[in-house]
Amino acid sequence: MKKKYRNITVNIADKIGMLNFNRPEQLNAMNQEMMNEIIDAIKTINANEEVLVAIVQGEGRAFMAGADIKEYGNQSPEEFRSFQERGLELYSAIENAPKPWIAAVNGFALGGGFEIALACDIILASEAAKMGLPEVFLSLVPGGGGTQRLIQKIGINRAKEVLFTGGQYPAKVFHAWGIVNHVYPEEAFKAEVKHFAQKLTRRSPEAIKQLKKLAQLSLSSIPFEQKIEEEGKAVTALFFGDEAKKAIQDFIDKS
Structure with a gap:
């Protein structure tokens, strides 16, 4: 309602x-x-x-x-x-x-x-x-x-x-x-x-979510190395997700 x-x-x-x-x-x-x-x-x-x-x-x-x-x-x-x-x-x-x-x-x-x-x-x-x-x-x-x-x-x-x-x-x-x-x-x-x-x-909702999170993290006071670590965790999680797998395969098929 x-x-x-x-x-x-x-x-x-x-x-x-x-x-x-x-x-x-x-x-x-x-x-x-x-x-x-x-x-x-x-x-x-x-x-x-x-x-x-x-x-x-x-x-x-x-x-x-x-x-x-x-x-x-x-x-x-x-x-x-x-x-x-x-x-x-x-x-x-x-x-x-x-x-x-x-x-x-x-x-x-x-x-x-x-x-x-x-x-x-x-x-x-x-x-x-x-x-x-x-x-x-x-x-x-x-x-x-x-x-x-x-x-x-x-x-x-x-x-x-x-x-x-x-x-x-x-x-x-x-x-x-x-x-x-x-x-x-x-x-x-x-x-x-x-x-x-x-x-x-038209962009990936999950990727946008992670990008926003990482951008906000850049303003925090935690060590730079930890920020990079969080970025690595995000890209790894996305890479092995179904959404990225499909997008990557679609890109390969069109090449």
């Missing part, structure tokens, strides 16, 4: 799971209810074996303009701690998913919205998109891993600039800095995102 949500929509078709933020009047700002729905949807998509690739995007002019400040600013200490803990669960559910997640950034991706994009494996952006972490304007810092993921992706000096200024950066700047994978014209954005996702659905 298809689940009903108030603040998001979920659609699954052609091996692609689409999670859409749907509070356009609030620029998809995230309140507690919306956060809970997003976490539930991510887990549902991750558990669906028919879904090979997931996309998260926003309705209207924004991907997500961060937390709903009206609710966020009035939280009790207990509510604040719960909101932060659930936020970390959200980002982790994307980052540690067994399948690739694509952030389709169509407009503003600020604060927690940008942190969601940073947790994704691929960021595709419209030419109209603007991204940033403006928490400094509220005398705050990002609380969903934004500082650490940003530094991992663009280096400490550029990350400090983004964090210290709190500015909104055009997609083309972040593309040049290596955060955004591709920038597309507004009129072609949805079609290009779908085309990119469809391309990934």
Whole structure:
């Protein structure tokens, strides 16, 4: 039975799971209810074996303009701690998913919205998109891993600039800095995102799962030799699997 949500929509078709933020009047700002729905949807998509690739995007002019400040600013200490803990669960559910997640950034991706994009494996952006972490304007810092993921992706000096200024950066700047994978014209954005996702659905799901795991492992503090060992285990397991055997034989037969 298809689940009903108030603040998001979920659609699954052609091996692609689409999670859409749907509070356009609030620029998809995230309140507690919306956060809970997003976490539930991510887990549902991750558990669906028919879904090979997931996309998260926003309705209207924004991907997500961060937390709903009206609710966020009035939280009790207990509510604040719960909101932060659930936020970390959200980002982790994307980052540690067994399948690739694509952030389709169509407009503003600020604060927690940008942190969601940073947790994704691929960021595709419209030419109209603007991204940033403006928490400094509220005398705050990002609380969903934004500082650490940003530094991992663009280096400490550029990350400090983004964090210290709190500015909104055009997609083309972040593309040049290596955060955004591709920038597309507004009129072609949805079609290009779908085309990119469809391309990934034609790749081996098990190989993609292992590649994502190994890529994340590269950021860990374990010794380099152990990382190479894990890579060796992955390729060995895949090599002796039925999927690789068939793919290799098909390649040989076509040669």
